[in-house]
Amino acid sequence: DAKTTQPPSMDCAEGRAANLPCNHSTISGNEYVYWYRQIHSQGPQYIIHGLKNNETNEMASLIITEDRKSSTLILPHATLRDTAVYYCIVRVGSGGSNYKLTFGKGTLLTVNP
Amino acid sequence: NAGVTQTPKFRVLKTGQSMTLLCAQDMNHEYMYWYRQDPGMGLRLIHYSVGEGTTAKGEVPDGYNVSRLKKQNFLLGLESAAPSQTSVYFCASSYLARDRGYEQYFGPGTRLTVT
Numbered sequence: 001d002a003k004t005t006q007p008p009s010m011d012c013a014e015g016r017a018a019n020l021p022c023n024h025s026t027i028s029g030n031e032y033v034y035w036y037r038q039i040h041s042q043g044p045q046y047i048i049h050g051l052k053n054n055e056t057n058e059m060a061s062l063i064i065t066e067d068r069k070s071s072t073l074i075l076p077h078a079t080l081r082d083t084a085v086y087y088c089i090v091r092v093g094s095g096g097s098n099y100k101l102t103f104g105k106g107t108l109l110t111v112n113p
Numbered sequence: 114n115a116g117v118t119q120t121p122k123f124r125v126l127k128t129g130q131s132m133t134l135l136c137a138q139d140m141n142h143e144y145m146y147w148y149r150q151d152p153g154m155g156l157r158l159i160h161y162s163v164g165e166g167t168t169a170k171g172e173v174p175d176g177y178n179v180s181r182l183k184k185q186n187f188l189l190g191l192e193s194a195a196p197s198q199t200s201v202y203f204c205a206s207s208y209l210a211r212d213r214g215y216e217q218y219f220g221p222g223t224r225l226t227v228t
Contacts, residue, residue, distance in 0.1 A: 034216075043117075043203050043219030044156065087155070101217060103148075103155035 004088045009108040012082075018075040020107055022088030025069040031092055033064060034101070035073045037084040044087065044103070047073065078111045085109075115139055117220035119204050125226045126194045134189040134223050136204030144207045145187035146171075146217065147179060149200040156203060162187055194227045201225070 005023040012018040024033065034049040048055055048062045050071075055062045061074040075082055087106040120135040136145065143164050148156040148171075158171030162181040176198060178190045187206075191198060201224050205217040 036217075041222070043205070043222055044217075045219065046216050049216065101156075101158075103157075105153075105155055 004090055004104060006086075006088050006104070006107045008105065009110070012075075012078045012109060012111050014080060014111050014113050015077055018078040018082065018109055018111070020073040020075075020086050020088075020109060021070065022073070023070045024088070024090045027068050027090050028092075031090050033062065033068075033071050034089040034091060035060070035062065036087045036089065036101075036103070037082075038087070038106070039081075039084040047086075075109075078109075080111050080113065083109060083111045117204055117206055117218050119202075119220040119223050121223060122221065123224045125228065126191075127228055128195060130194050131190070131192050132194065132225075133191075134202055134204075134225075136187045136189070136206075136220060137185055138187075138204075138206040138218070139185065140206060140218065141184070142206035142208055142218070143184075144217075145181065146205045146207075147177070147187065147189045148203045148205065149173065149198075150203060150222075151200050159189065159202075194225075196227045199225060199227045 032049050032051050035047040036044045038044045048057055048060050050062045050064055064071045085106040085108050087103050089101050117138045146161040147159040150156045157173050159173055159177050160171050160179040162168045165184040168179045180188045201222045203222050204220040207217040
């Protein structure tokens with residue numbers, strides 16, 4: 001699996017957009033980018049994933065660069081409840097039976113009032 | 114629809130004692146997983162299962178055993194607990210579909226302390 005690099009921490013003002021970067025310069029053509037978050041003391045929560053195209057759902061938007069070497073998770077209007085550790089994970093999306101996720105240390109996003 | 118539930122939520126064991134953690138999911142998922150999370154670290158995969166009656170080792174399987182006798186349940190056992198197994202344990206489940214297999218749903222966790 002491709003390795004990812006994320007800043008250890010970021011701050012964001014409540015109501016503003018939070019843009020969380022992830023570098024995955026060694027990503028392969030068949031690897032997807034997944035984002036999860038973990039609010040303190042809770043289990044991780046799936047947010048969004050993508051392969052090449054930008055994706056949007058009710059929680060967030062995922063912007064993947066054309067060369068796929070980096071991506072940005074966007075929380076359009078951050079709230080205090082979005083304070084969490086955000087994990088960027090790159091994983092093969094096809095083939096094999098091993099679907100394990102490899103969680104790194106992620107980015108601690110703190111949303112300030 | 115309860116999603117993924119874990120029993121118990123908290124437990125304190127003495128070194129050498131045994132226990133079983135229960136994970137249950139009501140989403141008819143094929144895949145189930147057990148992770149552990151130590152302070153300040155990401156999750157590490159202990160064991161996983163790709164279907165009823167099957168199990169496989171993850172990154173840190175030593176000291177743990179698992180069973181998947183029913184599709185909806187995944188049990189994690191500690192035969193002889195050690196202080197190094199003090200951790201928060203998370204269970205997760207996911208679909209069979211190749212792409213959605215990484216859309217894992219996690220339980221609330223079990224906080225285990227071994228003294």
